Amino acid sequence: MCGIVACRTTDSAPDYLCESLEALEYRGYDSVGIAVQTVGGGALRLRSTRRVADLVEQMAAVATRELTGVGIGHTRWATHGGVSERNAHPHTDCTGSVHVVHNGIIENCDELRATLTSAGHLFSSDVDSEVIAHLVEDELAFGADLADALSHTIDRCEGSGAIVVMDSHSGRIVGASRHAPLVVAASPNGSFLASDISAFGPRVASFQVLRDGDVVELAAPLRWTGIRPDQPDVVTHEWAGTELGLHGYPDHMAKEIDEQPELAARILDRVGASATNGSLWRSLDLPDFDRVAIVGCGTSLNAGGIVAAAFRRFGRMPAETVIASEAAEAVLSPRTLVIAMSQSGETADILRALDGDNLALCQVLAITNNPHSSLARRANAIVECSAGHEIGVAATKTFVAQVLTGVAVAISALHELGRVDRANTESILDDLRRMPDLLAQSLTIAKDVVPPLAAQLIDAPGVIFLGRGAGVVYAAEGALKLKELTYRWAEHYPAGELKHGPLALVEEGTPVVVVDSGGSRIAGNIAEVAARGARLITIGGAGSTIPALGHSLIAPVDNGFQPCGPLESVIPMQVLARELALDLGRDVDKPRNLAKSVTVE
Numbered sequence: 001m002c003g004i005v006a007c008r009t010t011d012s013a014p015d016y017l018c019e020s021l022e023a024l025e026y027r028g029y030d031s032v033g034i035a036v037q038t039v040g041g042g043a044l045r046l047r048s049t050r051r052v053a054d055l056v057e058q059m060a061a062v063a064t065r066e067l068t069g070v071g072i073g074h075t076r077w078a079t080h081g082g083v084s085e086r087n088a089h090p091h092t093d094c095t096g097s098v099h100v101v102h103n104g105i106i107e108n109c110d111e112l113r114a115t116l117t118s119a120g121h122l123f124s125s126d127v128d129s130e131v132i133a134h135l136v137e138d139e140l141a142f143g144a145d146l147a148d149a150l151s152h153t154i155d156r157c158e159g160s161g162a163i164v165v166m167d168s169h170s171g172r173i174v175g176a177s178r179h180a181p182l183v184v185a186a187s188p189n190g191s192f193l194a195s196d197i198s199a200f201g202p203r204v205a206s207f208q209v210l211r212d213g214d215v216v217e218l219a220a221p222l223r224w225t226g227i228r229p230d231q232p233d234v235v236t237h238e239w240a241g242t243e244l245g246l247h248g249y250p251d252h253m254a255k256e257i258d259e260q261p262e263l264a265a266r267i268l269d270r271v272g273a274s275a276t277n278g279s280l281w282r283s284l285d286l287p288d289f290d291r292v293a294i295v296g297c298g299t300s301l302n303a304g305g306i307v308a309a310a311f312r313r314f315g316r317m318p319a320e321t322v323i324a325s326e327a328a329e330a331v332l333s334p335r336t337l338v339i340a341m342s343q344s345g346e347t348a349d350i351l352r353a354l355d356g357d358n359l360a361l362c363q364v365l366a367i368t369n370n371p372h373s374s375l376a377r378r379a380n381a382i383v384e385c386s387a388g389h390e391i392g393v394a395a396t397k398t399f400v401a402q403v404l405t406g407v408a409v410a411i412s413a414l415h416e417l418g419r420v421d422r423a424n425t426e427s428i429l430d431d432l433r434r435m436p437d438l439l440a441q442s443l444t445i446a447k448d449v450v451p452p453l454a455a456q457l458i459d460a461p462g463v464i465f466l467g468r469g470a471g472v473v474y475a476a477e478g479a480l481k482l483k484e485l486t487y488r489w490a491e492h493y494p495a496g497e498l499k500h501g502p503l504a505l506v507e508e509g510t511p512v513v514v515v516d517s518g519g520s521r522i523a524g525n526i527a528e529v530a531a532r533g534a535r536l537i538t539i540g541g542a543g544s545t546i547p548a549l550g551h552s553l554i555a556p557v558d559n560g561f562q563p564c565g566p567l568e569s570v571i572p573m574q575v576l577a578r579e580l581a582l583d584l585g586r587d588v589d590k591p592r593n594l595a596k597s598v599t600v601e
């Protein structure tokens with residue numbers, strides 16, 4: 001989603017801005033722009049509805065000696081106003097001196113725009129963010145300092161967002177945020193603001209995360225104003241540069257799919273022992289609970305479904321998933337533990353859900369890949385899922401990390417609550433420890449078997465995914481992957497629901513992917529679709545189209561439930577979605593309309 005960068009550097013501002021915007025490309029965007037202060041106190045503004053590379057090309061025609069090291073930049077993911085150059089950020093005021101980049105939504109934008117227009121301001125775009133430039137312009141005209149002008153402007157805007165303002169006349173840059181990520185860092189070569197630490201690259205050794213009410217100016221040293229008396233903590237920045245490269249892979253998704261077995265082993269090494277002896281839960285210092293609600297969106301919600309099932313199966317603990325954007329409808333008691341599951345920790349729907357009256361009395365445990373995120377700061381405790389950087393917009397390895405981390409938390413908490421004894425936690429962990437091998441085996445089979453299957457689906461308008469029991473959530477995840485990458489419809493159903501309606505969709509050649517974790521009932525459902533001519537792709541044991549399920553098959557397991565269900569089934573479905581998307585000419589790392597970090601509701 002929208003990305004913000006800003007610099008006040010002794011180096012070249014355009015080079016820094018373009019490089020750091022490139023580092024934010026993975027978040028997803030549809031237009032891009034920069035504004036750089038000129039030596040004469042004006043600004044050069046370049047915008048494009050294409051990629052960052054287009055700005056780099058435009059810059060080649062500019063005499064860079066005319067430019068200073070002061071500038072701001074933005075990748076836009078359209079909300080208000082279509083995708084066009086005039087709607088791309090930075091936006092300016094009527095004087096052309098105030099430049100603004102903004103990430104978020106201004107809920108009272110229409111009202112503000114009407115007031116500003118009737119006061120004589122001229123707007124040159126359709127986007128809500130432009131009102132900020134004109135509000136700052138008014139504040140400056142009344143004699144306010146730039147930092148105060150931004151503070152007062154934020155007070156007049158309803159909604160959440162991060163804002164950076166550059167006054168090209170003075171060369172000052174200030175930033176502030178409300179319920180949206182914005183980080184600042186200082187180095188011997190200058191100071192920088194960004195919506196995501198990836199933008200800083202190797203340039204800085206530490207950073208600070210702005211809190212609501214902070215206003216910071218890029219200066220040496222950084223100048224903090226705003227309503228808070230203290231500064232945010234300084235966090236060490238560990239540059240993950242080598243991790244971000246493709247290392248010979250054609251795309252990030254391919255690399256991230258491949259990383260899953262090793263990642264699973266690392267996670268189990270890290271949390272395994274503390275899960276079985278309960279110390280993982282004790283270290284969180286959270287109170288006892290008698291219900292669980294897992295709040296999330298998309299893939300994280302699917303991972304939450306598996307974790308909720310683990311609470312129910314192993315501890316007979318009532319546990320449900322709550323779609324974050326629908327959380328206002330959830331009825332929760334104060335003794336409900338809310339687990340907020342989010343890769344980015346910046347998902348606006350989740351942050352808003354936690355603000356709801358119905359969740360306000362509950363303790364919140366965040367399971368997130370970003371320990372510096374807004375969610376991590378809001379939660380009462382956090383457990384990192386430590387998947388490393390995931391660049392592909394489609395979640396793959398973070399899903400596996402969330403499932404394993406979440407199940408480890410569940411086992412640990414249930415043990416401490418006296419709902420699962422030590423022998424049982426040990427045996428669950430033994431099962432979990434098979435997972436890295438099962439994932440590796442599934443990966444090998446998927447890479448071999450899936451590409452020709454994907455090629456056969458090139459003309460299929462859509463795909464049905466089925467599962468039973470623990471397999472249903474995996475079918476959901478498979479369908480989600482397929483639709484986001486291929487732009488074809490894909491729906492999942494509990495296989496038993498077929499004959500209650502969806503079976504009408506099945507005709508000669510309809511592709512149906514079945515997560516076949518074994519048992520006679522799913523065999524019956526497979527027979528039902530086969531009898532109607534479906535193009536069946538089963539993911540199961542020996543004899544399946546994709547024989548990728550090992551220990552997770554129901555038959556060899558006593559209670560028919562592996563700690564994570566058939567987790568290894570997700571790999572062939574990731575590979576299927578990626579292969580078909582490539583066959584269709586899609587960009588698998590940056591699917592259309594989607595963003596990695598969904599910071600608007």
Ligand code: M6R
Binds near residue numbers: 342
């Ligand atoms: O950062 P989060 O985990 O909170 O994001 C939630 C969803 O937006 C995300 O999982 C999305 O569904 C994935 N791109 C799907 O692959």
